[in-house]
Amino acid sequence: PPALAGGAVLVGAIATQPQTSTVYVGGNFQTAGSLPCETLCYYDTSAKQWNTPGSGLSGTINTMTWTSATDLMIAGNLTVSGNHTTMATYNTKTQAFAQYTSDTTLPGTISSLSPADSSYTTWWAAGLSTADNTAYLARHANNAWTFVDILGPGTFIRGLQILSTTANHASSDLLPADRVLLLSGNINIPSFGNASAALFNGTALTPFLLTTKTSGSGGGGSIAGLFVSNPSALMSGGGSHLALGLVVLIGLGISLFLIFLLVVIGILIERRRRKREGYVPMSMDRGKGNLERVPPQELFEGLHEKEGSGMQKL
Secondary structure, rough: OOOOOOOEEEEEEEEEEEOOOEEEEEEEEEEOEEEEEEEEEEEEEEOOOEEEEOOOOOEEEEEEEOOOEEEEEEEEEEOOOOOOEEEEEEEOOOOOOEEEEOOOOOOOOOOEEEOOOOOOOEEEEEEEEEOOOEEEEEEEOOEEOOOOOOOOOOOOOOEEHHHHOOOOOOOOOOOOOEEEEEEEEEEEEEEEEEEEEEEOOOOEEEEEEEOOOOOOOOOOOOOOOOOOOOHHHOOOOOOOOOOOHHHHHHHHHHHHHHHHHHHHHHHHHHHHHHHOOOOOOOOOOOOOOOOOOOOHHHHEEEEEEEEHHHHHHO
């Protein structure tokens, strides 16, 4: 496709619209090829061309995620219809942008965003404070931000993702007992040190992944994020599962029942067909019987007599 242009071009996020061949690209740019397309543009891979989603949005997009097949959540340093905001929504049917929250207490631009539940009503956000360039982590619910003070100096969060757990932890106001928040990037844990990924259970951070640079110098590495085909599936609990042997037995029982049912249906259909064609079973006198035994010699004698009478007639 034609390149993005206009000032210091920056691509902050790429998201494919569900069930379509459309790819949305967000960042800081003015045009896509010769098409005026500020901040957000989408590319139709079937038609092989750029399209503008609408008007009313400017600024820089750092992250975005689809909340439905037609609704896109975008975050960054944004201006929607003249109002500065950090989060906004876009609807592909109406082609309209809207400010998501009126709470402006965030200390800086959002660099990472993740839904906290499958209903997309609660969000986790992270970024850097514009005042002192320190990292912040906050949870948005009921149109208000709740800040979590657990990060050490030098932290830079590049990705957030809610994960379900196989074992429950102590529940808190921030996270349910079967959920944890994965932070990726360069995470400074005060009681541990630097980690490339850490798990937050609502009260404390636990180191999850440690990486190093290929050169082996200059400190630890950094993880940008977790890439999966269906991120919302990570928020679904594992639940309880039946043992494999029991599943096999249940499947075998269902198969045998279906076979028996097919046999019974076949017998009933055949009986109905015979009745419709007038088939009547032959009656038999079980007391006397209707078959008599004929000795072989009498049978052949009868045949010879018939042959002799035939010859006489000739």
